[in-house]
Amino acid sequence: MKKEIASFKVNDRAHEVLITPNMTLSELLREHLGLTGTKNACGAGECGSCTVLVDGKPILSCSTLAIAVQDKEILCIEGLSRGPELHSLQEAFIDAGAIQCGFCTPGMIMTAKAMLEGNPNPTRDQVKEGLGGNICRCTGYVKIIDAVMGAADTLSKGGK
Amino acid sequence: MRVLKPFDYFEPGTVKEAAQFLTTHGGKAQVLAGGIDLIPRMRIGKKEADYLVNIRKIPGLETIEASGANGLKFGAMATLHSLEASKAIQDDYPILYKAIHQISSVQAKNMGTAVGNICVATPASDVATALFALGAELTIEGVDGERKESIQKFCVDYGRTSLKENEIVTEVFLPRPPAGTGSAFMNLIRTHADIAKVSIAVAITVRDGVCEKVRIAVGAAAPTVFRAIKTEAALKGQKVTHEAINEAAETAAGETKPITDLRSTAEYRREMTGVLARRAMEKALQQVKA
Numbered sequence: 001m002k003k004e005i006a007s008f009k010v011n012d013r014a015h016e017v018l019i020t021p022n023m024t025l026s027e028l029l030r031e032h033l034g035l036t037g038t039k040n041a042c043g044a045g046e047c048g049s050c051t052v053l054v055d056g057k058p059i060l061s062c063s064t065l066a067i068a069v070q071d072k073e074i075l076c077i078e079g080l081s082r083g084p085e086l087h088s089l090q091e092a093f094i095d096a097g098a099i100q101c102g103f104c105t106p107g108m109i110m111t112a113k114a115m116l117e118g119n120p121n122p123t124r125d126q127v128k129e130g131l132g133g134n135i136c137r138c139t140g141y142v143k144i145i146d147a148v149m150g151a152a153d154t155l156s157k158g159g160k
Numbered sequence: 161m162r163v164l165k166p167f168d169y170f171e172p173g174t175v176k177e178a179a180q181f182l183t184t185h186g187g188k189a190q191v192l193a194g195g196i197d198l199i200p201r202m203r204i205g206k207k208e209a210d211y212l213v214n215i216r217k218i219p220g221l222e223t224i225e226a227s228g229a230n231g232l233k234f235g236a237m238a239t240l241h242s243l244e245a246s247k248a249i250q251d252d253y254p255i256l257y258k259a260i261h262q263i264s265s266v267q268a269k270n271m272g273t274a275v276g277n278i279c280v281a282t283p284a285s286d287v288a289t290a291l292f293a294l295g296a297e298l299t300i301e302g303v304d305g306e307r308k309e310s311i312q313k314f315c316v317d318y319g320r321t322s323l324k325e326n327e328i329v330t331e332v333f334l335p336r337p338p339a340g341t342g343s344a345f346m347n348l349i350r351t352h353a354d355i356a357k358v359s360i361a362v363a364i365t366v367r368d369g370v371c372e373k374v375r376i377a378v379g380a381a382a383p384t385v386f387r388a389i390k391t392e393a394a395l396k397g398q399k400v401t402h403e404a405i406n407e408a409a410e411t412a413a414g415e416t417k418p419i420t421d422l423r424s425t426a427e428y429r430r431e432m433t434g435v436l437a438r439r440a441m442e443k444a445l446q447q448v449k450a
């Protein structure tokens with residue numbers, strides 16, 4: 001198996017990493033860049049906890065090869081806050097109590113971010129549909145939806 | 161989480177180059193499209209590959225092109241999301257739109273391709289069920305040139321297609337449904353994120369109350385998605401009365417070869433094929449009238 005030095009753009013920062021073709025994007029983030037906010041759970045594309053944005057679209061980093069996203073913009077949960085200042089979605093999840101064990105939260109927030117960019121004022125049903133690929137096993141969906149609705153409100157009033 | 165076994169990786173610039181690579185490496189190389197089926201299978205050791213051939217850089221494979229009166233074609237790298245968002249598909253091939261739209265995972269639709277979905281050849285594919293009813297024709301390319309094949313011929317058996325080791329599906333063509341065509345897609349599913357117990361897609365063309373042409377596709381009720389050809393033959397040339405539809409639904413149920421698994425018993429799948437087929441035919445006929 002060939003090893004090569006590959007360049008990545010993650011959260012607006014350039015990185016060079018020695019990779020092998022079998023390295024997934026979630027392994028790159030967690031094990032080589034120390035960005036452990038992104039979670040690995042089912043490994044089968046079913047749960048959404050490994051969701052990150054590639055060129056603005058939510059994708060499953062556990063089923064994406066790192067080698068195939070070298071030329072793309074990668075955004076993961078660590079890229080949302082500005083220093084100690086949290087993103088409106090992160091604030092809203094805290095305020096609404098939308099975090100129980102927290103394992104699904106980074107994936108939920110990344111999916112919600114992309115959704116709100118496409119549809120800044122969603123209905124509750126649209127939020128449910130938009131988060132259809134993210135599972136919360138604490139089953140705290142009501143509060144998660146509350147949080148996304150709250151963040152939509154803040155963001156549409158000019159929040160960040 | 162388990163690490164993927166080592167493999168080498170290749171991004172060909174043309175279909176020819178991809179086919180040549182696949183020929184050189186025989187069954188040891190696998191085509192990679194969106195990867196949402198292949199990568200998880202490799203992780204659990206259900207698929208093995210020494211080489212992955214990612215076809216994402218081959219120009220033109222992402223296109224979706226409506227060619228007016230003829231029909232519509234889309235390439236192997238057109239994602240489920242881009243197909244779902246296509247106005248031409250929403251307007252003229254609404255059952256394909258519905259089959260994709262009911263997929264609950266946004267991420268799966270951003271990554272996965274319709275062609276990858278068909279190549280997996282699972283009988284429970286909603287997308288393939290819609291494509292069967294739309295009369296999809298595939299373009300398949302190898303080192304010796306290209307061939308065309310209907311989707312029914314392509315899906316040979318459970319998890320098996322007609323693809324040779326060194327062939328690639330490049331394009332799917334959907335003929336334009338004639339005037340007077342109504343269509344419907346339905347599936348029976350416990351929760352949206354689960355796999356269907358039964359899916360049905362129907363496209364029926366009616367003139368003066370008589371069925372001129374019909375395709376009835378059934379998913380998850382046999383080793384492959386299949387066309388209920390006896391049912392289709394019995395309906396063709398008939399007046400589309402209530403009795404004719406009820407009888408056709410029963411015939412369709414009889415054409416299934418279902419299994420019992422964790423989602424359903426064989427008996428239930430057979431019964432529900434009849435129920436969904438009747439409802440889908442009724443819905444399609446309402447569209448013809450409207």
Ligand SMILES: Cc1cc2nc3c(=O)[nH]c(=O)nc-3n(C[C@H](O)[C@H](O)[C@H](O)COP(=O)(O)OP(=O)(O)OC[C@H]3O[C@@H](n4cnc5c(N)ncnc54)[C@H](O)[C@@H]3O)c2cc1C
Nearest residue numbers: 045191193194195196197198272273276277279286287329
């Ligand atoms: C969470 C989730 C929910 C889903 N829900 C549904 C659903 O509701 N209904 C439904 O029908 N499906 C559903 N699917 C299935 C999904 O649509 C398919 O897994 C996906 O479209 C496969 O496409 P891919 O591009 O990722 O294929 P890959 O994983 O890249 O490839 C799959 C297989 O096809 C081969 N292949 C791919 N492209 C080509 C080509 N051009 N030529 C030759 N061989 C090729 C590969 O070698 C591999 O063997 C779901 C999947 C997930 C993960």
